[in-house]
Amino acid sequence: MDDLSVPPHMSPDEFRTYGHQLVDWVADYWTSLPQRRVRPADPPGAVAAKLPAGPPATGDGFASLVDDLDTIIAPGLTHWQHPRFFAYFPANTSGPSVLGDLVAAGLGVQGMLWATGPACTEVETVVLDWLADLLDLPEKFRSRSTGGGVIQDSASSATLVATLAALHRASGGDWRAEGTRRRYTVYTSTEGHSSIEKAARMAGIGDAGLRLIEVDEETLAMRPDRLRERIAADVAAGAVPALVVATVGTTSTTAVDPLPAIAEITREYGIWLHVDAAYAGSAAVCPELRAGQVGLEHADSYCFDPHKWLLTGFDCDAFWVADRAGLIQALSVLPEYLRNAATDSDAVIDYRDWQVPLGRRFRALKLWFVLRWYGAEGLRAHIRSHVALARDFAALVRADQRFEIVAPYPYALVVFRLRGAAPDDADRANAALLERLNADGGVYLSHTRVRGRYALRLAVGSPRTTAADVAAAWDAIRSAADAVAGGSSV
Incomplete structure (x- = not known):
């Protein structure tokens, strides 16, 4: 048999050397963020044009990789960790989270079963219980009760899993049976996330089974009378x-x-109630910000994204169910090659039965690092600082008669717009304002439509954002408004 050449694997000593360099690179990147544009100015295709047509025949070496990070990757990014990134919702991370992810990547655990990663499974169970305690969630969501928690990749996956479990319960377990003629329906508000529509499609309910319920004109919240x-x-x-x-x-x-x-x-009709708090759930670490959880004791499932506002890097959605048995019955498929003594004993949790994929990463490690590094008080200080900054920004908006705030702001998002007598003219002015503002590169905001009208969104979320960054954003908004009012081209 011919000898085969050994692939050029990175040795532990090389990994140590280069790993230290990359940690330094990330730290320097974070330090450099205030000096960078929030978004690149280059047109689509600029990054791809700088890349070679194919992979190298032999390894490039570490130095060239770092050079490309500096000259191609970083300049071509929208910088989500930038202190003046105010668009969408935050997707913040932190040093403890990055280090936890580093360890998880190095361990390379595949935690589909308890048997394939006992610590991976048990740390996740405990950390989700910790988090439930921190948020003061109902007791039924703890692992010591009938329910429990699991980490999904996103709130979109959590909604899909909840949809599948709800269908299983509504059908008595036969919704997948061939020849079933029942029509199933799913309900959310007109303001509900697009992932709900996608989940209905993926579960086989389809668009025809999705019901979008009208919202209250003032609060923009679902109207229970219309739901009923x-x-x-x-x-x-x-x-x-x-x-x-x-x-x-x-x-x-x-x-x-x-x-x-x-x-x-939902109790009257026996319907599964899923509560999606993807962004706002993080606020519940603060007792004074738990008003939205009133009534949560009646929910069948609940989720929020620590990867949005709780300093844990993407992807990490915390999802709880009140009845884990029903969830497992809906999702479990056990082929012979996965059978093992621990699973057969019913004494362990196999998280493969709590999600759509079979495989799963050790996501709990980064969340564990974050909770241990910051503690409850550190996380509360983080959330409270952003809520305060958003309120300060709202005060600046209210003080300028050219602008109006168009929705309540219970957390750290402020939705506002330029006033205008003619709706179409006002919409065009606000769109022009946002285009000019974001083109400059100093700040980044996003938009939405509220009651059919174009509006701007400023979401505070980066751990690096300060009062000075919010003040700079407001100065940029006012300057852009002046230019739009003056008729300058955008």
């Missing part, structure tokens, strides 16, 4: 209502749906 009317009409027409998704902190405006009234309806 729609459910009653569907039942009368022979459909089976399977799931209601209520939102605590909608993506557009952070509106909070009235959970107690919604829960009363």
